[in-house]
Every structure is written in structure tokens, then in C-alpha cells.
Amino acid sequence: MFNLIKYEWLRRWKFFLAGILIFIIANLEIISQLSLQKSPRNLTIVLMGLVFAMALALFFDHIGRLYRSLFSDEGFLEFTLPLRGYQFLGAKILAVLLECIALGIFVSIALYVDYLYLNQFFPREAPTPLREDILIIIVQIFFLLLLSYIIFLLTIYLSMTLSKTIFASLKHGKLIAFGCFLVIYKAIQRITEITHSHITDMSLPGIIMARPDWLTLTAILIVLFISTSYLLDRKINL
Amino acid sequence: MLKINSLTKKYFTRTVLDNLNLTLNEGKIYGLLGPNASGKTTLLKIIAGVTQPTSGSFSVIGKKAGVDTKKIVSFLPTINHLPRWMTVGNCLSYFQDFYADFDPKLAKERITAMGLEPKQKVSSLSTGMLGRLKIVMAMSRHAKLYLLDEPFNGLDPISREKVLEIILESSQEDSTIVIATHIIAEIESIIDEVIFLKEGQVILMGNVDDLRQTRQKSVEELYREVYDNV
Numbered sequence: 069m070f071n072l073i074k075y076e077w078l079r080r081w082k083f084f085l086a087g088i089l090i091f092i093i094a095n096l097e098i099i100s101q102l103s104l105q106k107s108p109r110n111l112t113i114v115l116m117g118l119v120f121a122m123a124l125a126l127f128f129d130h131i132g133r134l135y136r137s138l139f140s141d142e143g144f145l146e147f148t149l150p151l152r153g154y155q156f157l158g159a160k161i162l163a164v165l166l167e168c169i170a171l172g173i174f175v176s177i178a179l180y181v182d183y184l185y186l187n188q189f190f191p192r193e194a195p196t197p198l199r200e201d202i203l204i205i206i207v208q209i210f211f212l213l214l215l216s217y218i219i220f221l222l223t224i225y226l227s228m229t230l231s232k233t234i235f236a237s238l239k240h241g242k243l244i245a246f247g248c249f250l251v252i253y254k255a256i257q258r259i260t261e262i263t264h265s266h267i268t269d270m271s272l273p274g275i276i277m278a279r280p281d282w283l284t285l286t287a288i289l290i291v292l293f294i295s296t297s298y299l300l301d302r303k304i305n306l
Numbered sequence: 307m308l309k310i311n312s313l314t315k316k317y318f319t320r321t322v323l324d325n326l327n328l329t330l331n332e333g334k335i336y337g338l339l340g341p342n343a344s345g346k347t348t349l350l351k352i353i354a355g356v357t358q359p360t361s362g363s364f365s366v367i368g369k370k371a372g373v374d375t376k377k378i379v380s381f382l383p384t385i386n387h388l389p390r391w392m393t394v395g396n397c398l399s400y401f402q403d404f405y406a407d408f409d410p411k412l413a414k415e416r417i418t419a420m421g422l423e424p425k426q427k428v429s430s431l432s433t434g435m436l437g438r439l440k441i442v443m444a445m446s447r448h449a450k451l452y453l454l455d456e457p458f459n460g461l462d463p464i465s466r467e468k469v470l471e472i473i474l475e476s477s478q479e480d481s482t483i484v485i486a487t488h489i490i491a492e493i494e495s496i497i498d499e500v501i502f503l504k505e506g507q508v509i510l511m512g513n514v515d516d517l518r519q520t521r522q523k524s525v526e527e528l529y530r531e532v533y534d535n536v
Contacts (some may be wrong), residue, residue, distance in 0.1 A: 071403040079391050136530045144387035147356045149374040237317040301372075306356040 069151065073166075074161035076133065083129075088174065094119055097180050103190055130164050134225045143306050153301025157225070157293065161218060165186045168214055215285050222292035223252050236305035252260045256288055266297045307332040308353070308451055313362035315348050315506070317502045322348045322531055323384055324361070325504035330499075332450070333479040337493050337514075337525070338486040339535050340503035346486040347384065347502070350453045354381035366451050376408065380449035382440055384456045386429050398444055405447050413446035431479035432463035441469045445476040452476065452483040458492050466492060490526045502532050 078086075101112060103111035106202075137146045146156070152208030183197075198206070238244060263284040308330040315323040323345045328528055342344050351357040353364060360405060366375045387520050388397055394417060401408045417424065420438040422431075431439060441457055447491060454473070458466050474496055485493050500517065502510040510517075510532060514525060 074403070075400060079389070080395070097330055139389050141383075141385040142389050144354075144381070144383045144385065146390070148354050148376055148379075148381050150373050151404075152373055239318070257310055303358055304356060306351065 069155040069159045072149075072151070072156065073163045076147070076159070076163045080129070083122075083125075087119070087126075090115060090118050090122065091174075091178070096184065099182055099185060102186070126167070130221055131224055133160050133164075136226055138228055138306070147300075147304055148306060153297035154293070156300055157297045160225075161222070162294070164221060165214070165218060168217065172210055172214075212285075215282075215289065219256065219285065219289050219292065220253075222289065222296060223249060223256065226252065226292055226296045226299075227286075230294050231305075232305055233299045233303035252292075259288065260284060307363065308366050308484075310364040311362055313349070313364060314369065314397055315345075315352065315357070316358050316360045322429075322506050326362070326507060328501070328508060328511075330451075330482050330484065332482050334498040335394065335473070335477055335483045335485065337497035337500045338484055339490060339500060339525075339529055340486075340501065341488060344503040347455055348506075350455050350484070350486055352382075352474055353451070354379060354453055356381075356429040378450040380444045380447045380452045382444040382452070382454045382457055384459055386428075386436055386440070388436075388440065388443070390429040391428075392428050393424065393511075394422050394426045394428070394439060395515065397428065397439065398424070401447070402442055406450040406508070409446050409448060413442055416442045416446060416472060433460045434462050437461045437465055438468055443471050443472075445472050448478075448481075450481050452481065454483065454485045456487055456489075457485060458487065458489050470496065490529050494525045497525075500528075502529070504533070 094112065097145055108256045137156075139144045149156075151159075227249035228247045230248050231241045235241035235244045260281075263281065308328070310326055310328040313323050313326040313328075316323065322343075326345075326349070338346050338349070348357060352359050353366070353371075353375075355371065364371055366378055369378070370376050377430065391500065398410060398413055398417070398530060400409045401413070414424075417439075420435075420442060422442075423440055426435075428436070428439070437460065439459070441454075444452065446455065457469055457473070461469065470492065473483060473485070477496075487493055494514075497514055500510075500512065500514050501508055510528075517528060518524065523531065
């Protein structure tokens with residue numbers, strides 16, 4: 069399983085390195101402009117645009133990871149590996165999860181370094197330090213976004229897997245699978261709405277979601293993961 | 307070695323494999339012959355684990371289809387399944403990381419013998435060189451069952467010769483090699499047994515020498531006779 073992650077990263081280390089370098093350069097550029105009390109230059113805008121484009125590319129790459137395995141010739145290599153469905157899918161999801169966490173940590177460190185710099189040399193321009201309770205909310209929002217993102221990815225992965233398993237022999241398998249994606253997405257939305265409306269009273273100040281909310285999202289993630297793994301393991305039709 | 311019971315594969319309304327029963331023994335090289343759409347590739351894909359049968363089952367040395375069979379089955383598909391971003395060296399490490407039966411020393415020797423370099427990218431290889439790399443990867447495993455789907459497709463005569471050499475080198479008493487092809491002349495000299503497939507069913511199977519003696523025909527002539535009306 070970890071070997072699969074290794075090759076996922078070996079494949080795109082140049083992309084990650086380029087992203088990190090562009091982000092650092094863009095960040096330095098912004099800081100230097102801020103410290104000189106100048107408005108952002110064209111270069112700053114271009115660099116930030118590049119960072120945004122790379123983030124978007126990473127999102128499509130996350131979707132494309134299973135798509136490539138299912139719909140390209142590489143699938144003939146990956147699906148003949150002696151791995152179970154959950155190991156195969158787990159490797160893909162774990163790689164995405166670790167990348168998102170690494171990205172979050174990297175951006176946080178960069179912002180913290182910016183803050184230290186501004187605080188030391190330009191105390192007036194430096195933002196006020198974050199209170200602990202706000203910090204906790206930010207961390208919660210990060211993990212909530214991460215969990216929602218993984219659920220969204222798994223919904224896409226399940227739909228793609230359906231088109232290469234249950235609907236593989238049908239002429240419009242991909243179209244039906246897309247219909248399934250819309251249905252599953254709507255169903256997840258409805259489930260989270262229902263559970264949330266029942267538990268809003270339990271939410272505490274400073275806590276953005278009550279425990280049952282997290283449990284619901286985690287349960288959805290587990291169901292999506294198990295069903296996709298099962299199909300990849302037992303029903304694949306390349 | 308390989309036991310197939312009532313294997314059927316249907317794609318919507320089309321039946322590709324029709325209640326196929328087959329038993330292959332170890333230590334032999336089988337030629338799986340048949341025209342296009344006879345079910346050769348589908349059969350190999352099912353045994354390799356990349357396609358599921360509609361009904362029926364198979365086992366390899368008593369192990370049921372799944373991860374256990376993938377550990378002992380080496381599959382060479384017709385298409386290029388090796389990732390284009392990889393170098394030849396990456397392919398070696400990839401197989402070494404995932405297959406316990408992969409022999410990196412043997413693979414390195416064969417790579418050199420095939421005129422390949424570890425630093426070469428898969429995307430930069432010609433069809434012939436790619437064919438050589440694919441066969442090195444598949445045959446450098448000490449697998450129990452080798453499934454080779456059209457291993458000579460698109461290869462020049464020199465590459466064909468080298469691929470044939472590797473297949474012969476890899477033939478062991480405890481393993482079985484299945485070669486699906488319609489280029490019979492290439493494999494006639496190395497196969498022990500032949501299986502003729504037609505519309506997803508085995509229409510003729512037997513020892514090559516026995517068939518030659520009883521029918522007084524070469525395998526290629528037999529092929530023409532069997533598929534004359536296809």
C-alpha cells in the first residue's frame with residue numbers, strides 16, 4: 069500500500085517542487101510589497117494566479133488518479149498487482165490526505181513566518197496575534213473541509229468505479245455512472261442536512277460542529293470507502 | 307496448474323466466453339489460438355484478474371481467483387501497461403516492490419542483453435524496445451503461470467527473436483506459459499500444446515506433436531482448416 073503512495077509521489081515530485089517554489093517566491097514578493105507599503109505588482113498577481121492554477125491542477129489530478137487507473141492502459145498494471153481493493157483505494161486516499169495536510173502545514177508555516185517578519189520590522193502593519201479559541205475554530209474548519217473534500221473525492225471515485233464495474237458492459241455506462249454521482253451527492257447532502265437539523269442545539273460556543281456531525285461525515289466516508297473498495301476488488305472490468 | 311470451470315463472459319448481449327472448461331498442466335507452453343474476437347484476450351484478462359467473469363470460476367494451483375492468484379500469475383497485455391513517466395530503472399523497482407517473486411538480478415541481466423538502459427524513459431522507447439521491456443518485466447518473475455497476450459505484436463524480426471529467447475529461457479518444469487496469438491509461425495516451434503478458440507469455446511485442443519502426426523498437418527495448416535469459414 070505504501071509502495072503505491074511512493075510511486076504516486078515519485079510521479080509528480082517535480083510538480084510539487086515547482087508549486088512550493090512558486091508559492092515561496094509569491095509570498096516573498098507580497099511581503100516585500102507590503103513592507104514597502106506599495107500596491108501589489110503585476111508579478112505578484114501573476115504568481116498568485118499561478119499558485120491558484122496549481123491548486124486547481126492538483127484538484128483535477130486527485131480526481132485523475134483513479135480515472136487513470138480505470139480508464140487508461142496503466143490499469144492493466146495496477147489491477148494485476150497483488151493488492152486488495154481497500155489497499156489500492158486506501159493508498160490513493162491516504163496520498164491525497166497527506167498531501168492536503170502537508171499543504172495546510174506548509175501554508176501555515178509560511179503565514180507564521182510572514183507574521184514574525186512583519187511583527188519584527190513593521191509592527192504597525194502586522195496583524196494582531198490569533199486568540200486560542202479562534203485558532204481552534206480555524207483548525208476545526210480545516211479538518212471539516214478536508215473531510216468534506218475526501219467525501220467528495222470518494223463520491224467521484226465510486227461513480228467512476230461503477231462505470232467500470234456494474235455498468236461496464238452497458239453502452240452508456242459512463243453516463244449512468246454520472247447520474248449515480250448526482251444521486252449519491254444529493255443523498256449525502258440530504259443526510260448531512262437532516263442530522264445537522266437534529267443536533268444544532270448541541271453545538272457549543274467555539275465549536276463549529278457537534279460530535280454527531282463529525283460522526284455522520286465519518287460514517288458517510290466509511291460507507292463510500294467500503295463500497296468503492298469492494299467494487300474495485302471483486303467487480304472490476306477493464 | 308490452471309483449472310477453469312464453466313467460465314462465461316457476456317458483454318450486454320454479446321457472449322465472449324461461452325461455458326468454457328479447461329485444464330492446463332504445469333511445465334508446458336500452450337498456444338492459445340483463434341481469430342479476432344474469439345475470446346483469447348478476455349480469457350487471459352479474467353485469469354489475470356482485470357476482468358470478472360459473468361459466471362463460472364477458475365483456480366491456479368488450487369488458489370481461487372483474487373490476490374492469491376495475482377501473486378503467482380504474470381500477465382503481459384497487448385497494450386503498453388507500463389507508465390510512460392517511468393524510466394526502465396523505475397519499472398524494475400516497481401516490480402521489485404510489488405512482486406515477491408520478481409528477480410531483479412535476472413531482470414537487470416536481461417535488460418542489458420536486450421539493449422535497454424536503466425535511464426531510458428518508457429515514453430522514449432520504440433515499439434520494439436517497449437515490447438522487449440514488457441517481456442523482460444513479465445518473464446523476470448518466478449511466476450507459476452505466465453499469460454502472454456500477442457507478445458510479438460508490432461515487433462521487428464530481431465525483437466521477436468529476443469522475445470522468443472526469453473520465453474524459452476523462462477520455461478520451467480513448475481510453471482506454465484500461455485501465449486495467445488494469431489501469428490502461429492512464430493510460436494509453432496516452441497509450443498507443447500495448442501488450444502483453438504472459436505466464439506468463446508474450445509473447439510480443438512491437444513499436444514502439438516500428436517496433432518501433427520494424426521492429422522498430418524502443421525499447426526498453421528490446422529489453423530487454416532479450423533478457421534476457414536471464420
